[in-house]
Amino acid sequence: MIAIIDYDAGNIASVIRALDYLGEKWVLTRDKQEILNADKAILPGVGSFKDALDNIRKYELEDVIKTFIASKKPFLGICLGLQLLFDESEESPGVKGLSVLPGVCKKIPASKDIKVPHVGWNSISLQKESKLFKGIPDNSYVYFVHSYYLEATNKEDVAACTDYGVTIHSAIEHDNVFACQFHPEKSSDVGLTIIKNFTSL
Amino acid sequence: MYTKRIIPCLDICNSRVVKGVNFVNLVDAGDPVEQAVLYNKEGADELVFLDITASSDNRDTVVDMVERVAANLFIPFTVGGGIRTVDDVKKILRAGADKVAINSAAIMNPKLISEAAYKFGSQCVVVAIDLKKRSDGSGWNVYKNGGRVDVGIDAFEWAKEACRLGAGELLITSMDADGTKKGFANDITAMISEAVDIPVIASGGAGSKEDFLDVFTKGKADAALAASLFHFKELAIKDLKDYLYENNISVRR
Numbered sequence: 460m461i462a463i464i465d466y467d468a469g470n471i472a473s474v475i476r477a478l479d480y481l482g483e484k485w486v487l488t489r490d491k492q493e494i495l496n497a498d499k500a501i502l503p504g505v506g507s508f509k510d511a512l513d514n515i516r517k518y519e520l521e522d523v524i525k526t527f528i529a530s531k532k533p534f535l536g537i538c539l540g541l542q543l544l545f546d547e548s549e550e551s552p553g554v555k556g557l558s559v560l561p562g563v564c565k566k567i568p569a570s571k572d573i574k575v576p577h578v579g580w581n582s583i584s585l586q587k588e589s590k591l592f593k594g595i596p597d598n599s600y601v602y603f604v605h606s607y608y609l610e611a612t613n614k615e616d617v618a619a620c621t622d623y624g625v626t627i628h629s630a631i632e633h634d635n636v637f638a639c640q641f642h643p644e645k646s647s648d649v650g651l652t653i654i655k656n657f658t659s660l
Numbered sequence: 661m662y663t664k665r666i667i668p669c670l671d672i673c674n675s676r677v678v679k680g681v682n683f684v685n686l687v688d689a690g691d692p693v694e695q696a697v698l699y700n701k702e703g704a705d706e707l708v709f710l711d712i713t714a715s716s717d718n719r720d721t722v723v724d725m726v727e728r729v730a731a732n733l734f735i736p737f738t739v740g741g742g743i744r745t746v747d748d749v750k751k752i753l754r755a756g757a758d759k760v761a762i763n764s765a766a767i768m769n770p771k772l773i774s775e776a777a778y779k780f781g782s783q784c785v786v787v788a789i790d791l792k793k794r795s796d797g798s799g800w801n802v803y804k805n806g807g808r809v810d811v812g813i814d815a816f817e818w819a820k821e822a823c824r825l826g827a828g829e830l831l832i833t834s835m836d837a838d839g840t841k842k843g844f845a846n847d848i849t850a851m852i853s854e855a856v857d858i859p860v861i862a863s864g865g866a867g868s869k870e871d872f873l874d875v876f877t878k879g880k881a882d883a884a885l886a887a888s889l890f891h892f893k894e895l896a897i898k899d900l901k902d903y904l905y906e907n908n909i910s911v912r913r
Contacts, residue, residue, distance in 0.1 A: 574859055575857065576782070577662075581662045644734060
C-alpha cells in the first residue's frame with residue numbers, strides 16, 4: 460500500500476490516475492498511523508512553499524514524514540514535494556523547510572531565452588547509478604512546470620540534473636528518499652517507468 | 661536540452677473527435693481517448709482539446725470526456741471552448757485537464773484570467789488570442805467568438821495585458837493564416853513572444869515541416885499547434901521532429 464500524503468496539495472489527482480493506470484494500491488491520507496503503516500509514501504505538491512508547509516504543520520505531518528523516512532521505507536517527493544524536503548526557498552523567505560536533506564531552492568533567473576516558469580519538456584542528465592532511473596536512458600525527456608529550482612548541498616544526493624540557464628537538481632536519491640522536480644505522472648512512458656521503478660522497490 | 665513543443669489540436673463535438681475544414685462538413689473521427697493515446701504514441705508533447713459543441717445542453721459531456729482522457733493519457737493536455745467562469749475552469753481542471761484555454765470570456769471579463777490564476781495557478785491558464793491584421797496594415801486586432809467578431813482592440817497590447825493578469829501561456833491563432841497551409845504568422849508571433857516572459861504557442865497556417873522550422877526560428881514560438889495537418893496524416897509527428905532536429909531545433913524524440 461502506498462500512502463499519498465494529503466495536505467490539500469494540487470496534482471494529487473494526476474498522481475492517483477497514474478497509480479491506478481499502473482494497477483498500484485494507494486490510500487490518500489493524513490492519518491499518522493495509516494501513513495506509518497504504508498509500505499511507501501508519496502508527497503505530491505503544486506503551489507507555494509509557504510502554503511504547503513503551513514498545511515503540513517497544521518495537519519501535524521512534519522514528524523510523521525520524518526518518522527516515515529527514518530523507517531527507511533521508500534519515500535517519493537514530486538515537484539514542490541521535492542523542494543519541501545530541503546531547508547528553505549527564495550519563494551518564501553524565513554519559512555523553514557522540512558530539512559530532510561540539506562539544500563536551498565532559488566528562483567530561476569529569467570532572460571531573453573529563459574522564460575519563467577520553466578514549462579515544458581527538458582532532458583535529465585543522470586548523475587549516478589540510481590534505482591529511480593533504472594532502465595531509463597540518459598538525457599531522456601520529462602515534463603516540468605516550476606519557477607524555483609533546487610540546489611542540493613550534497614552533490615552525491617543528486618540523481619539527475621537539468622539545464623535551464625542554471626543547473627537544476629531535477630532528481631534526488633538518498634538512501635530511501637527519492638524526489639523529482641518534474642512531473643513523472645505527466646512525462647509519458649518515461650515518467651510511468653519512473654513511477655513503476657519507485658512502486659517496485 | 662529544453663525543447664520546442666509540437667501540439668496536435670483535436671476538435672471535439674458532443675464528446676467525439678470531429679474533422680472538417682474550417683468547422684464545416686464535420687465528420688466523426690473517433691473516440692477522443694483513442695485518438696489521444698495514439699498521438700501520445702506518435703510523440704506529441706501535449707494535446708489541446710477544443711470543444712466546439714454548439715448546444716450548451718451538451719456542455720457537461722465535456723467533463724466526462726476529460727475524465728476519460730485523463731485516466732489514460734500521461735502527457736499534459738489543455739481543454740478550451742466555451743469556458744466562461746471560474747467554476748467552468750474548476751470543473752475542467754478537477755476532471756483532470758492540466759490547463760484550460762480561455763478566449764472570448766477573457767476578452768469580455770479580463771478578471772477571469774487573474775481569478776483563475778490566483779485560484780489554480782498561472783501554469784494552468786492559457787489565454788487564447790485569435791487575431792487578424794488590420795486592413796491598413798498598422799497592426800493586429802483581437803477577434804472573438806471563434807474568430808468571427810472583431811473586438812476592436814490591439815492584439816499586441818492584449819497579449820501583454822493577458823500576461824500581466826497572470827496567464828501562464830498564450831495561444832496565438834492568426835485568422836489570416838488559419839486554414840491557408842501557407843505558414844504561421846511569424847511576424848506577430850515573434851513580436852508577442854519577445855514582449856512577454858511566458859511561453860507562446862503559435863497556431864494557424866501550418867502546411868509543411870518548413871513552416872514549423874520558421875515559426876520556431878523567425879516566429880520565436882515556444883510551441884506550435886496544428887489540427888488538420890496531423891488529423892489527415894499529411895505530416896507525421898515523428899517525421900516533423902526528425903526534420904526539426906536535423907535543423908538544430910531541440911525537440912523531444
